[in-house]
Amino acid sequence: MQEYVPKEIESKWQQYWEEHNLLDFDFDSGNQKFYMLTMLPYPSGDLHIGHWYAMAPSDCYARFMKMKGFEVFFPIGFDAFGLPAENAAIKNNIHPKSWTYENIKRMQKQLRSMGNMFAWKNEVASCDPEYYKWSQWFFLRMLEEDMAYREYAPVDYCNNCQTTLAREQVWGEERVCERCDNPVVKKDLNQWKLRITKYADELLDFDGLDWPERVRSMQENWIGRSEGVEFELKIDGLKALSFRVFTTRPDTVFGMTFCVLAPEHKLVDQITKSENKEIVKTYISAAQRKDEIERTSEGKSKDGVFTGAYAVNPMNGDLVPVWIADYVIESYGTGAIMGVPGHDERDFNFARKYGLKTPVVVVSKEQLGLIPDGDELAEPILLKEDSVMVNSAEFDGVVWPDSFNQVADHMQKEGFGERQVNFRLHDWLISRQRMWGTPIPVVYCDSCGMQPVPYNELPVLLPDDAEFKPTGESPLKYHKEFLKTSCPECGGDAVRETDTMDTFICSSWYYYAYVSPYWKKGQTLVRDDNPWEVEKINHLCPVDQYTGGIEHATMHLLYFRFFTKALADLGLLNFREPTKRLFNQGMILGEDHEKMSKSRGNVVNPDMLVKQYGTDTVRAYLMFLGPWDAGAAWNPQGIEGLARFFKSVWTLCNSYEKSTDNVSPDTEKKLRKSLHQTIKKVTIDLQNFRFNTAIAAVMSLRNVLKAQADGIGSDVWKECLEKMLLMLAPIAPHITEELWQKIKPESGSVHRQQWPTFDEDMAADDLITLVVQVNGKLRDRLEIPAGSSKDETEKIALAAPKVKSYLKGEQIRKVIVVPGRLVNIVSS
């Protein structure tokens, strides 16, 4: 028999499967569908080991489900818009389009070398006009429904990348750009936004979703729902002027000794007394000049300035000074707060710094007898549960949560406040001042204002001849043919929007695009179109199992849920969650346990590994490294173990041709038992994405086979080999196909076989190892029949000589028997 040479068989089978449509999705199969989805890759130009780590186990699961009898849809595509293409364009003087399509071509080849059962016929690339015309179409529909809107607003802007950034693209305390690590600044621009906040509450509802707790809590945290009260404060002496504050602790309102407005607050100018103008102006311009780094990293010390104005506490008529301070953020809540220093850490620090009073208005029940003096507080009282209101007029003695409700009711009744739910989540800012993205399909006319591009003019195409210079502005701004157009309303001169969409738009609906790729290709679109084949989308979606990296927990995974809900409300989908089940794989790290990067020199090249070991070994090793969700550090030596394993599987299968009718019943039994135990373990493990232990179980079966070599040629031996190949088929599709064709060519592809089943009785041991402990310490192990009763077990254990010696002279006080497992003898 020939040697196992992976590269000779792998490309052969890849080609064979594709040419014979062996793994294609068949709508008419009658089998239950299973939509398996792995996050679509960005075509960076080289398939990284991280892609393998994400996709190989995913493919294994898809193949496993196929063998289990499901009709599996496992598509792939490319998230092909984005900044790297533009940077490459500027650097190499090449159009981002050419750069991107060259990369896609290269990556297609690399992806094919993985041997995944990808549905290549359903492939999409988001930079294809036939793809992004639908992104534009969705935008127009959302615009009609007021789900998209334009707003002049301060935005995070990266001077280096010359673009606005969504909040989640700004990282860390230093507030740096996620791409280039440069500090982000604030800039006022007219921006397009999508009303994701409309779905804030629904996005918090994870009912019926089998998602990792981690992602759920990250999303909850991100959405940041908080229940409170919003109420109005009038400015003393300027009764027409008022501002609103949001608080989650209305029960502490009697402890308000000042108010704080964010420096950007609209009212600041109007209420500032002339004698305070100078200092306020200085403070504001200082705050503006400070970039975000300074503003947040300044030791969190609270500073601010007094405006000279006073506000009226609507509960008791008290006058409180109005300050401005940059610890209050314009974009959260109302951009203004009530300062209750007795019961809030930040307010406390602020009050102590500026000599403001810090009265106590809620205490614990224990403190009721001796209410602390506010002036002597060393720190604020942050108690909420079971807190009791004091120094609060008619509300004295009211206990949380009644205290919240009674004050809220009072405010509502008196008409100056009401209950309010606040979210940290902001509307999704989708404008990007970049060229390589989906053009936002609107035009601006001098006389008619903003006008949507008519549906039948979609797509608004990106020019192929834009010039890339490092000017910092979108090349679309200088491209006359693109820029200049006519108004769809009046026919007069108009200019196109030159901003493009955030690429998270593309990835918010790609899994629906897969179902009917390039649907209505070349056709003129109308408003009432369906963006996909309705029967197909309803049959295949939602996605049954989604897998991908945890890094997308609050961005992509939130946006794609939002998009599904929005599209459902547009009547385009009949479900509201894109996927019920999500699994996040961990990250693959370098040998040094650090993130892989070129600068560290710890990057592992999958192409080299494939060349050396073959695809099957690389796939299997990645799955063997550890639990998939935990991630793993690359260990260059470990892969040898998998290479050896497949070699030995190959060698073992040579014995298939041999035959014998001279096998001991003992060997036969051992083999059969191991086989069924292995099938059971592998089936359960694969179901739960525990690839590492599944592979370990097959390795154990291999070890048993080697130890029972006298069984070679027997029927059960052959059965073990066959089923071992079936179990390995999803893990190592090529070698198993090759060997399967050697031993059972008449049955067709190994990947079209039924997943092996197991029999509990066959898997059961008939002898078990009984552990005998004396006073909790292991003293002996005995082989006893599996079905032994409690009494029998106890008798056997007590009779064991070793045990007896430990019990000499001792009195037995208690005997604990766990049938089938252990006996623990407790002696005096």
Next chain:
RNA sequence: GCGAGAGUGGUGGAAUUGGUAGACACGCAAGAUUUAGGAUCUUGUGCCGCAAGGUGUGGGGGUUCGAGUCCCCCUUCUCGCACCA
């Protein structure tokens, strides 16, 4: 600070409901085979000890006949959020 998760041999990692700690692999050691190297095979391998035995899952305490697993305290690490009112 808040939230989530994790600390098990030289290494990656296994351990149903609390019931044999270290499966499976890597590495290492000895041996076999080989002209040599490589490859392959066999055996061994938590730590201390010649052995009997003792000891052992980040540290400390507790519950229990019995704890890697449950409870309390501490500690270290990773990730996410962070002046959110």
